[in-house]
Amino acid sequence: MPAVEIADIKLLRSALIKYDKVLYNEMNREIRVALATIQKSARELVPPFLGSGLRNFQGDSTTAKSRTSRKRAFPKYDASQVKKGIAIRFGKSQKNNNGFVGYYSLINKSAAGAIVETAGRLYPGGSPNSQSNNPNAGAHFINILDHNVGNFGKYGKGRKSAGRIIFKAAQEDQGKTRDAIVKALAKARQTLVLGLGKAA
């Protein structure tokens, strides 16, 4: 269920903005409803606590300090922040290596959320570049996440299309959101074309 390519989406959006702003807003409303559904599903996958064994990652009142060469400290897990970080984006994403840009996206933008989402995606047994004094820390961390959050879900091809929260939600969604978005776009396009034809 990869993303569907709509070649003229940029043109469609600009045409809607230019000729029929009401239709554009209506289309966005429909898309937002579709994305809100999967956003809610994704947020439901975020556990309130990660269980025992991750004392330094579990959220508490203390402020984390970086103990490595990184400027930012390793974030604390806070379920509410992670849920808040699961957001909807309408605008286009950065261009990928193949020259494609994405529209109508679901992102997991909080630091802790991104860690929970992707930890172990590249190195399931822990990163060999880890700066922890405990060589098994990475594997331990990933195991606990797998146990408490769940295994990776996959949406699309490639390693970067896997994750524990939003990707899993998208996998479980079985393309309904994508279809709803495409349907809304198609409907808007058809309405616009008809409207322009009448106007002409």
Next chain:
Amino acid sequence: MATTNENVRINFVTAFDGKGLNNAKGQLNSFEQLANKAAKAFIGLFAVQKVTAFGKASLDAFTSDQKAAQALTKTLINLGLGFQSTGVEDFIQKLETTTGVLDDQLRPAFASLARATGSVAKSQTLLNLALDISAGTGKDLGSVSTALSKAYLGQTTALGRLGAGLTKSELASKNFASIQDRLTQIFAGQAAQAADTYAGKIDKLKVAFDNMKESIGLGLVNSFETLSGPNGSISKTADMITTLGNAMSGFLQSVAGGFAFIDSMFKKLTDNPVGRFLVNQLKNSIIGKAVSNFVDIGKQAAYTEKLKANTKALEQSYAQQKKNLATSQTQLSVDKAALALKQASKVLDLQQIEIFAAMQNAQGTDLDRLKLQQALLDQNAAAATTLADKVLKANGLVMDLQGHITADPFGAWTTSLDNMLDAAIKAAAELAKIQAAIKGTMLDTSAGGSAASMPAFTPLSQQTINSIAAGGDVGFALAAANFQNQTQEIKVTVDSAAMAYGITLANQNQSSNGTQTTLSRNNPGYFIPQS
């Protein structure tokens, strides 16, 4: 919240963004167009270079040919054979065509033989023989003809070195005629044979091509002569080319500094139809060394102008920097002044607030004065002038056009003092009346006093009053003297009950202080007021 990570993002709709690719395509197309342009320009440049080189070679061929022909003609004239020079030239041309040997080689050879033999016919025969020997031995025509010339004059050494098949004894024993016969026998038909070969035919083509170049060179020179006018010459053309070079030099100078000079030069040049044609020819064709020289002149001028322009630009840049520095310093001082004004304006604001508050309850002249202060703070000159006049008028003052106050500012003071003095005189008079009125009433007759016991109260004399009115200390001194030595006796009546209470209280206080108090009815020890 953290930053957006593209790795943690699901895109439900994607589109190919070919912006970069289109840019790359555009750049490639631009590059291709540029390359094509460069190629065309290069080809054009190459063609121009080739044509230029050909033109230059044509001129060289013509000039060298002309030089050789003139040298031969001169030789024949010197030998007394000048009348045959035309025939010799025709012979050489035909020989050149048939043998494929250039006239550049034939003419010096013929001249050498002519100098030796002194006969055109003999020279022609020997030149033919020399051509055969040259073709047979592979030696160059110049060497062979020189050897034959020397042999004709009795020096056969050079001839022997040609490898023509003659022994030293033959050369030493035989005369030139015998040697010539022998050589003719050996090398007969060699030149014709060689001319019929492939190489010979190529040589003939070369000859034809060379002649063409000479013709073109001749045509170019003639065209230059024609360009100079009906009675033109090459020197005239050279002058015109120099003029053109100067014009172009001026043009380059004008590009750097201005267009006035080039305008005049080109106008001068193009006024003449010949000059106009020459300019057009310069644009479209080649004019050999003159053009090269002209271009060099132009380059030199351009370089000089560029150097001048660079120097000027540097000077301008330095001046601009200096100006910028001065401007920045001025700006700094202006900023400082603005800051000071800003600080001062805060004070003014405060003053204005105070003035505004005072104006709420002020009336009449006070209000005008406050308005004047406000106008001064606002720097409202018109309002300030009007209000100042108003305030001055209210105070009995007038300001003239120069801003001077014309009325006496202290005039009112005298008036005030006069008023005060009048008031003092009135007060003194009233005091005298009061003194006279109370003279008989101050004595309390009920307490045993009588009017006769009161000392006489002398009122102020009229002289004293006048002196006080005149001002100064005299009046007051007289008044003081009037009251001097006038004793006032005052009797006080005390209530006996109050006195007793006071005594009792004093005793109690003393007792409380621990001081023994003895009260004797017969000898009380206290002051008993006498009634």
